Amino acid sequence: MSQVIDAAPGNRREQQKEAKRLALINAALAVFSRVGFAAAKIGDVAEEAGVSKGTVYLYFESKEKLFEGMVKAKMVPMLDNVAEISGNEKATAIERLRTHLTFFYTKILDDERRQIMRLIMSEGPNFPHLAEFYHANVLSRGQAMVNSIIQQGVESGEFRKMEGHGLMQNIAAGALIAGIWKQVFDPFQPIDLDAYFETHIDLILNGLRAQPEHD
Amino acid sequence: MSQVIDAAPGNRREQQKEAKRLALINAALAVFSRVGFAAAKIGDVAEEAGVSKGTVYLYFESKEKLFEGMVKAKMVPMLDNVAEISGNEKATAIERLRTHLTFFYTKILDDERRQIMRLIMSEGPNFPHLAEFYHANVLSRGQAMVNSIIQQGVESGEFRKMEGHGLMQNIAAGALIAGIWKQVFDPFQPIDLDAYFETHIDLILNGLRAQPEHD
DNA sequence: AAGTAATAACTGACTGGTCAGTCATTTCTA
DNA sequence: TAGAAATGACTGACCAGTCAGTTATTACTT
Secondary structure, three states: OOOOOOOOOOOHHHHHHHHHHHHHHHHHHHHHHHHOOOOOOHHHHHHHHOOOHHHHHHHOOOHHHHHHHHHHHHHHHHHHHHHHHOOOOOOOHHHHHHHHHHHHHHHHOOHHHHHHHHHHHHHHHHOHHHHHHHHHHHHHHHHHHHHHHHHHHHHHOOEOOOOOOOHHHHHHHHHHHHHHHHHHOOOOOOOOHHHHHHHHHHHHHHHHEOOOOOO | OOOOOOOOOOOHHHHHHHHHHHHHHHHHHHHHHHHOOOOOOHHHHHHHHOOOHHHHHHHOOOHHHHHHHHHHHHHHHHHHHHHHHOOOOOOOHHHHHHHHHHHHHHHHOOHHHHHHHHHHHHHHHHOHHHHHHHHHHHHHHHHHHHHHHHHHHHHOOOEOOOOOOOHHHHHHHHHHHHHHHHHHOOOOOOOOHHHHHHHHHHHHHHHHEOOOOOO
16 A cells, blocks of 8 residues: 555556556457457457456446557557657668658558557547547658658659658558558458568659669 | 339339338448448438338348448449440550549549448458458459559550569559548548649659659 | 229337446455 | 455346338229
8 A cells, every 4th residue: 555656566466457457458459350349349358358347347447448548558659669760860761761661561560550550440430539649649740750751852862852742641551551451351362561562662762763773 | 103214114113112222222321331330220221211120121131231232232333433444455554544543533432432442441351241242343353454554554665664562552552541531530630632642643653654754 | 983902012119139337246465 | 354356147228120010002893
């Protein structure tokens, strides 16, 4: 009770609580992305997390809050990553763009993240909070970053000058679609993400490039 | 009263049935795209179509069948359009690609179609039939068409040779994302589809082009 | 044309099952 | 042993799907 709880909170209870909250979040991601929000059963989330149904309500006050909490929790690492990468202003714009996209494919498009992405796309209109949060914290940052890279590239002569409305969306689109395809159409036509990535970056870099090099 | 109306098969009953089936399909699209499959209520679809709940079951044997029937019905015009456009082999590859994309934005991305698209992305994994149908009838055709245009362009020297894995997905991606953005993030950052389209086609054509022109 | 039978289309109250959320009781931990 | 954490049977609301009864349309008869 009077125990001071520092960085890694000491006693066993606290740890277990934290572990359980995490288990619930993972279970929620699994269940929600398997069947969507409306069809997901709290009982299933509980079972998958290895607790009883009532326990879920000790951690999240409703199904909606569980969903929102899960999505936000799963976004945090994404935000950190996005922040972390934005540095390195010394590289050329082409290098930066390549790094950025590589990063996108490896960190943003991994299994968990693309499920989150699809959930936001499908449930977004019913959860305006979340869509807004995602927009403010992920998309608009991505946008700022792409704009800064493009601007650098234009100034350095690497890229041609483009009007730029929706440039960020166009640049990221290929990656997002790859993630969606993987989840929806892979059974009918598997997608090779590595090869796809090469096509994508090749297309984008050449689309932006001011002077093509002969190779 | 006994007036014979041709084209649509004769008597009044048949006409009313057809009209009602259509009303149900439109109502279903509205309701399903508003809240998703699981949360949609048959009663709401009935009300929106101006019939009673029981009537829905005279036309579709279950909620699933209603959903599938609606999606397929809404796809048909898309398929026709896709078939219709594939001609005109005489134009240059660049012209063909431009036409193709313009067409995509105006015909495939209109209000109704993009709702269907989003429904397939979000409900696809729960309706493998539909995802497969969509893939076989829409995506693989689009793919064949893009490949044929690219090949022509490479042969004519308009386009550089690219490996091409996922080329079609990369080319269409911008448009798909635009459609999704419109539905999910427009309230927070509106998208100007016309300007976006210009950016998209500009980026793609330059990405593919063998020799950039100075302008 | 008018009346009547036959049938097709429609209705909405009802049923059976499901599930989010609650809370009295039990189990764990400090 | 106190009190925090967890449980799961229970409740009330909700809704897909049904069906006995009603209404609209057509076909038949005179």
